[in-house]
Amino acid sequence: MVGDTKNRQKEAKEVFGGDEEHPAVKYLFNVAKEFYVGGKVEAVNKLNHYDYVELRYTPAELRTHFDKLGWSRVVAFQTRNPMHRAHRELTVRAARARQANVLIHPVVGLTKPGDIDHFTRVRVYTALLPRYPNGMAVLGLLPLAMRMGGPREAIWHAIIRKNHGTTHFIVGRDHAGPGKNSKGVDFYGPYDAQNAVEKYRDELGIEVVPFQQMTYLPDTDEYRPKDEVQAGIKTLDISGTELRRRLRTGGEIPEWFSYPEVVSVLRESHKPRFKQGFTVFLTGYTNSGKDAIARALQVTLNQQGGRSVSLLLGETVRAELSSELGFSREDRHRNIQRIAFVAAELTRAGAAVIAAPIAPFEHSRQTARDTISQYGSFYLVHVATPLAYCEATDKRGVYARARRGEIKGFTGVDDPYEVPPKADLVVDFEQQSVRNIVHQIVLLLESEGLLDRF
């Protein structure tokens, strides 16, 4: 049982090092349930996967596969990232030094938030494989959820690789480490993982191969281990962060860094800004002008072309998605979350979404922002037209009906509107024309690179 705090604290300390900011420690205290189940495992049903089935091997299948290939010495390479030329070089070097073959054994379960999804990565590994000398390497996928547990995780990874029939295991600098905590302190020392696996090497029955940090030497057009490069020799590297930036902006990725076929797979999954979806979320009182602005923005974006444009007016959503909901705080929140769900899905698919509900509550707007911005940019535009103006120009007479008490809990009359403290743009229909407001929104989108070119 893990339920009591003492057990959890012990596990947090012994397994992950105890830092309460560690993602697995947070999981342990906030998500893990009360009981663990232990004992002999009996398979009931075979686990079914529907993606990359031909690249998935059970430990027994992989051992048989190595037997069939006549491989007796195999170096396993664990990764949760795309592989480039440096990785190809380091794995080939590891194999050469041990007269072994290579198993590329990427984790395709849960990895670190922000990692490139496994669908893209597997396409990358498949594209890279022909770059190995014929018959040197095999690719197999490992359905494992990483805990980012550093040294303890490295030992666990080594046992898993041994069970899959490999004799050597490459352990990297800060292997399975989650980086730094909020104070900038590393969760683990850079060599803790290598030392831990080395320490239990005999018991584990698998040999550690330290990961050699490779660097590119432009003058001789070759990769070499960083620690073997003499002082004064020019080297080139591109960090993971820099690579992600170039993918986002469409920046150049040179051939010395990666293979064109690998880059083209990565580019397919990283659309440039001008092809990414986004949501413009207008909030304000009834008759504040938000619907007119939303419609004008819709035609402006349609004229620009390149994306499909979806309009989610308050009225339409109420009729099509939320017809059973009323105007209580809970129902309004639910209504906004439905809008957020639809907008998030459309944004993910690359559309431009314009939503225009009243959305009077900050909590609902913030939740919508969180939901949508996982998939694309989100802009909150507060249509801050004064209530008196909205009411005075209301030709439909809804405010008059609310004032007479015929509509209860009407926003601005007898129900609150919380002013957004952090809108991306604040506009006022009393002071500005629709054309002018739409132009401001277009300028905002343009400044973010979303309208660059189609």
Ligand SMILES: Nc1ncnc2c1ncn2[C@@H]1O[C@H](COP(=O)(O)OS(=O)(=O)O)[C@@H](OP(=O)(O)O)[C@H]1O
């Ligand atoms: N009690 C009450 N309060 C506010 N609004 C009311 C109410 N009852 C009906 N209506 C009409 O419904 C429209 C507002 O719906 P929304 O979905 O935008 O509101 S919310 O965001 O869920 O709060 C809104 O129309 P538009 O603002 O034109 O979309 C109102 O005319």
